[in-house]
Amino acid sequence: MVHIVTDPPSETGGAAQQLLRLQNDFHARLAVETMHYLRGLQSALGPAAPGTVLVPRRGATLRATAEPGTQVRLHVEVANAQAVHCVVSPALSPLVAASGVTWFAAANVDPPYLLIAPGETEAAALDIAVPAALPTGDYRGVLLMHGAPDGVPVTIRVASTPAKKAVATKRPAKASAAVRKTPGTARKATARRPGGTTS
Amino acid sequence: MTAAEFTANDDPNGHARTTRSLVASFAARLGALGYVSGGDAIGSHLAGIGALGKRVSATDEGSRLRTALTRELAGNNGQALWQALKVDTWLSGMPPSAVLDELRNDLAVLLAEDLDEVLETPPGSNAVPTATLAPAEPIGFLDVMVGLWAWGRELSTAVEVAAGRPSLSLGVVHDLRVDGPPVDGPLLR
Structure with missing residues (x-):
């Protein structure tokens, strides 16, 4: 130059x-x-879109205990106090332990899309397979829903001893869950969830 | 506690969700199209999709999709294109539409039993809610991709719900010889 x-x-x-x-x-x-x-x-x-606010009635925090290799189930119930139909589709955030392990839990939400008529109440179940290789510890995350900006705190205690609160059922963990140890590489996550919206 | 219970309420700082207010909101959206350019309408919609993508990225599925996109050529090419054409700068200045609320409100209108009554006496201008100023935020390529994915799933589910969740995968036979009109047409000659 x-x-x-x-x-x-x-x-x-x-x-x-x-x-x-x-x-x-x-x-x-x-x-x-x-x-x-x-x-x-x-x-x-510009025009606004009237929205929905989800106000917790019971269960400000979701807690469950499970063993590695089992499945844990959480429940969400929503009563529609609005004058028209509302839609709720719960989704779980990644779960993190104090040890630095991040658990991408791949929760199966059934049904994934709650259409609730005025005055009606609908419920959804979140089935979470706990991988057999998941290190024990308290895994914390949030159950996210559109209309509940802060979500609902979720804590799943993974213990190697038999869980006293037997919310978990013995079932082999799906290959869908991915576990990431920080720093390190994530295990393979392959399975998909049926349709629905995660917000 | 393994169960949480919620009540779906109207936003105390906004307008109540009634058939009338939702029709007014829909009409106002249509009316606004006459006052904004096509570029602004598309940009506002895409900014809303991007804002949705940001929220969905916090979920387990959304974060995994986002991470997977960053590892693929399509994700990298998309981000390069986005920056070269300054799409992110354009979208970041756009007021984001509340795309998910709008979609859910439109579905609620379709399912409303009092829609005929509301349409007989269309809502007045005082029933048209106005938006609050949404804070500007950077909208990236991955935000829009994840938002499109979430919005697309919600859209297809909403249409299926509006149709009464038909079993589209099952074969159906309609015998027009029994209860249909006379069959005629060029394909049958």
Whole structure:
């Protein structure tokens, strides 16, 4: 690369260029801010979609205990106090232990899509297969639902001894669950869940 | 405790979900199309899809899908295209539509038993709710991909629900010789 050096700008020329650059910057910034303002105005004046808020009645925290290689089941029940149908589709976040293990639990939600008529109550079950190779510990995550921004805290205690609260049923763990040890590589996750929306 | 119970309520800071308010919201969405450009309408919708994708990425399935996309060529190419054409900058300035609420509200309108009564006396302008200003947030390619996935699943489920969950995988025979009109057409000649 060849650099061609010209005479340094005079004091007057430098000031003029700087003024021009400042003006250009100002106009560019003004255009961006104007667009942001107009789009904000468009949003503020645009139509809203009335939403649904899920208020917990019972069970502010979901807790379960299970052995590796078993299956644990959680329940969610929603009563529709609105004047029209509402939809709820629960989904579980990844579960994390204090030891640094992240458990991608691949919960099977049945049914995955709750359509609830006004005044009716519907329930869904979340079946979570606990991998046989999952290290013991308390795994914490959140049950997420649209309308419950903070979700419901979930704690699953994986213990090697027989669980006293026998919510778990003996079943071989599916190959669908993935466990990730931080740092390290994740095990294979292959199975899919039937249709539904995870929000 | 292995069970949690919830009540689905109206948003105390928003409008109640009634057939009338949902029809008003639908009408207002249609009406707004006359005042915004096609680019703004598409951008607002895509920004809403991206915002949904951000939320869904916090779920187990969403996070795994997002991670898988980053490992594939399609995911990397998409992000490169996104940045080269400054789509992320464009979408980040767009007011995101509440795409999931809108979809669920439209389904509720289709299932409403009092829709005929509401349509006889269309809601007035005071029934049209206005949006609150959504904070601007960066919308990336992966946000939109995950959002499209979630929204698409919800959309297909909603249409099936509206159709009464028919068993589409089962074969059906209609014998028009018995109860149908006379069969005629070029294929039968």
